[in-house]
Amino acid sequence: MLIRDGIPTPEDLATVMPSEERLAKGPIAITECFQNIACNPCVAACPQHAISMEPDINATPKVDPDACIGCRVCVARCPGLAIFVVDMTHSEDTALVTLPFEFLPVPEKGQLVCGLNREGAEQGWYPVVRAVSGGKKNMTWMLTLEVPKDKAMEVRNIKVGGYRDGR
Ligand code: SF4
Ligand code: SF4
Numbered sequence: 001m002l003i004r005d006g007i008p009t010p011e012d013l014a015t016v017m018p019s020e021e022r023l024a025k026g027p028i029a030i031t032e033c034f035q036n037i038a039c040n041p042c043v044a045a046c047p048q049h050a051i052s053m054e055p056d057i058n059a060t061p062k063v064d065p066d067a068c069i070g071c072r073v074c075v076a077r078c079p080g081l082a083i084f085v086v087d088m089t090h091s092e093d094t095a096l097v098t099l100p101f102e103f104l105p106v107p108e109k110g111q112l113v114c115g116l117n118r119e120g121a122e123q124g125w126y127p128v129v130r131a132v133s134g135g136k137k138n139m140t141w142m143l144t145l146e147v148p149k150d151k152a153m154e155v156r157n158i159k160v161g162g163y164r165d166g167r
Contacts, residue, residue, distance in 0.1 A: 002034055007118050017153070018065050018086075027070025027087035027096070031061045032156070033080060045077035072098050075142045076134030086152050095152035096129065098144040106131060106141050107160055115147060115155035123155050124148070 002008050012034045022028060031042065031051065036058045042051045043061065050067035051074065053059040072085045075098055085098040097115075107113050107128045115123040130144035147155050 008032060008034055013153075016063070018063075022065040023086070023088040026089050027072075027085050027098075028065060028068050029063050029070065029072075029074055030084050030086060031063055031074075031078075031082060032084065033060055033078070033082040036060060039079065041077045041079060042074045042083060045074045047071065047073060072132075072142055072144075075100050076132075076138055076140040081140070084156060088149060088152060090146065093149060094146050095149045096144050097147055097152055097155050098130070098142055099156060099158070101141045101143045101158065102139060103160070105160065107143060107158070113143075113145065114159040115145060115151065116157040116159055117154045118156050120157070122159070123151050126151075126155070 002012055016030055016032060018028050018030065038057050040053060040057045043053055048067045048069055050064045051061050053061055070085050070087060075083050075085060078100065081100040081102065087096040090096045109128055109131050111128050112125045113128055115126050117123055126145045126147045128143055129146050132142045134140040134142065143158065145155060
């Protein structure tokens with residue numbers, strides 16, 4: 001349960017999942033942000049004005065599926081690391097998942113990383129196809145992984161591997 005362990009329930013996720021019809025049209029942002037907190041950088045960041053909050057800043061964000069173009073700008077702007085962009089149209093068998101990343105080392109393009117689900121369970125090893133810095137004033141990176149389509153709604157974090165003492 002979200003309030004106890006930070007893991008959203010299927011019912012939570014159902015409130016933010018785009019329709020199959022929209023997913024078939026191209027990349028779209030998914031805001032996995034479920035608590036009423038005073039926060040709105042996502043709203044301000046979106047150049048398409050695709051994210052809104054009603055009635056006020058304490059509400060959870062909503063993505064307009066017709067306005068979002070999947071540009072990924074919002075991913076690095078969310079302090080809660082709660083926004084992902086999923087592109088189910090990448091290829092017949094694979095999808096792209098863009099997720100925020102704030103650890104070191106930052107994986108490089110082409111590197112294989114271990115995808116984790118929302119509970120932290122390993123899902124498989126997937127290539128990083130894009131690694132983009134959030135900019136000089138924003139240390140959040142945006143990593144895009146190519147994953148099998150059936151993992152596109154599961155992979156939400158990564159494990160690069162190794163231990164701090166070099167083991
Ligand atoms: S992916 Fe781009 S267009 Fe879509 S909500 Fe985020 S910033 Fe807006
Ligand atoms: S910026 Fe992130 S944490 Fe803040 S309201 Fe938007 S999605 Fe939620």
